[in-house]
Amino acid sequence: MEPAVTPTTTEDIKKRESSSRDVNSPSSAPFGGRLLVDESTVFEQNAWDHATWGEEQEQHARNEIARQNLNPVPQELVETYHAEAAENWNKFYTKNENKFFKDRHWLRIEFPELFDMIEAEAGEKNVMEIGCGAGNTMFPLIIESKNPKLFVYACDFSSTAVDVVKNNTEYDPKRGKAFVWDLAGDDIPPEVEPESMDVLVLIFVLSALHPDRWEHAMNNLYKLLKPGGLIVFRDYGRYDMAQLRFKKNRLLSDNFYVRGDGTRVYFFESDEIVKLFGSRFTIDQNAVDRRLIVNRLRKVKMYRVWLQGKFRKPLAGQAPGVPSETTVRTDESAEDGVDGPVDTALSLDTPSDSPLPSGAATPSLEA
Numbered sequence: 051m052e053p054a055v056t057p058t059t060t061e062d063i064k065k066r067e068s069s070s071r072d073v074n075s076p077s078s079a080p081f082g083g084r085l086l087v088d089e090s091t092v093f094e095q096n097a098w099d100h101a102t103w104g105e106e107q108e109q110h111a112r113n114e115i116a117r118q119n120l121n122p123v124p125q126e127l128v129e130t131y132h133a134e135a136a137e138n139w140n141k142f143y144t145k146n147e148n149k150f151f152k153d154r155h156w157l158r159i160e161f162p163e164l165f166d167m168i169e170a171e172a173g174e175k176n177v178m179e180i181g182c183g184a185g186n187t188m189f190p191l192i193i194e195s196k197n198p199k200l201f202v203y204a205c206d207f208s209s210t211a212v213d214v215v216k217n218n219t220e221y222d223p224k225r226g227k228a229f230v231w232d233l234a235g236d237d238i239p240p241e242v243e244p245e246s247m248d249v250l251v252l253i254f255v256l257s258a259l260h261p262d263r264w265e266h267a268m269n270n271l272y273k274l275l276k277p278g279g280l281i282v283f284r285d286y287g288r289y290d291m292a293q294l295r296f297k298k299n300r301l302l303s304d305n306f307y308v309r310g311d312g313t314r315v316y317f318f319e320s321d322e323i324v325k326l327f328g329s330r331f332t333i334d335q336n337a338v339d340r341r342l343i344v345n346r347l348r349k350v351k352m353y354r355v356w357l358q359g360k361f362r363k364p365l366a367g368q369a370p371g372v373p374s375e376t377t378v379r380t381d382e383s384a385e386d387g388v389d390g391p392v393d394t395a396l397s398l399d400t401p402s403d404s405p406l407p408s409g410a411a412t413p414s415l416e417a
């Protein structure tokens with residue numbers, strides 16, 4: 051049987067909604083509670099949760115994908131983009147250093163289990179941020195964690211990104227270690243022991259891998275994690291605005307694109323996540339976060355779609371997939387409880403890929 055997914059519990063959602071405030075929203079309404087009931091009020095606040103899609107919008111998305119399929123990346127350039135992926139991320143970090151992605155301060159809200167794992171017994175705990183970029187998870191984790199024995203490994207296949215982390219004044223070799231590693235490579239890095247990680251953090255990194263390498267990545271994750279260890283995951287979802295606005299000659303293969311700066315991005319469906327993680331890990335959460343962001347000044351609507359997941363390496367004798375006593379669901383609804391974080395990757399796409407005026411993102415995007 052194909053493993054499926056479990057929703058976050060209602061209790062989790064209530065807890066989250068009471069602890070999470072979008073301070074940029076005029077109403078400061080809790081995440082998850084900003085439901086658009088009356089379409090005429092759409093421009094009255096910056097963001098709406100659990101945005102629903104009508105048939106017309108679905109059709110629009112399918113049309114955009116069909117349009118992109120007519121003009122993919124010219125065949126002779128496809129391999130070049132794949133071959134130069136790391137180099138293009140190097141260029142990205144040479145240009146942006148640590149000024150692009152924002153610190154992921156929402157980790158405690160979205161992934162309380164991560165903090166439970168690393169703070170519970172306050173002993174030695176290892177976390178690995180994979181595809182760490184400028185270390186936007188590493189540094190907040192070390193600062194926010196109450197466990198002085200927490201050690202955070204941060205790796206990226208861009209050597210420039212790793213240099214950016216190491217040059218950060220907060221970088222402390224006693225609390226963390228940054229190094230170059232390719233998640234899609236054939237083995238785990240020599241810097242770490244097999245089965246030594248309590249938590250693996252995958253934030254907007256799986257989408258950067260070639261789909262042919264996903265299985266390698268899964269093997270590596272499995273090897274790195276202690277039995278009972280946790281993976282926290284957040285990434286782009288199918289039909290996210292960033293996908294639909296790609297213009298001509300950006301499509302590498304189905305749902306996989308190259309941005310104007312040469313970096314690659316895939317847009318996942320929930321079912322793909324189930325297939326990928328579910329054969330090895332227990333799926334505690336696999337949820338879709340659909341949010342309508344509006345630019346009130348310009349009257350622009352932006353439909354964002356993100357996926358969020360929590361997966362565990364089974365203990366000896368346990369089966370992967372979904373524990374039988376849990377409810378199984380693959381759709382999204384007001385009870386998914388995946389509100390909270392937003393990524394700034396909207397602006398990762400070059401202006402030529404974007405129909406949006408610069409600055410179209412509302413302040414609440416810059417969480």
Ligand SMILES: C[S@@+](CC[C@H](N)C(=O)[O-])C[C@H]1O[C@@H](n2cnc3c(N)ncnc32)[C@H](O)[C@@H]1O
Binds near residue numbers: 139211
């Ligand atoms: C969209 S950025 C996200 C950065 C960071 N996780 C964050 O949320 O701020 C994707 C990162 O994944 C890295 N990356 C891409 N492919 C990778 C691979 N095969 N192995 C390791 N890192 C990779 C890129 O260099 C880049 O830093």
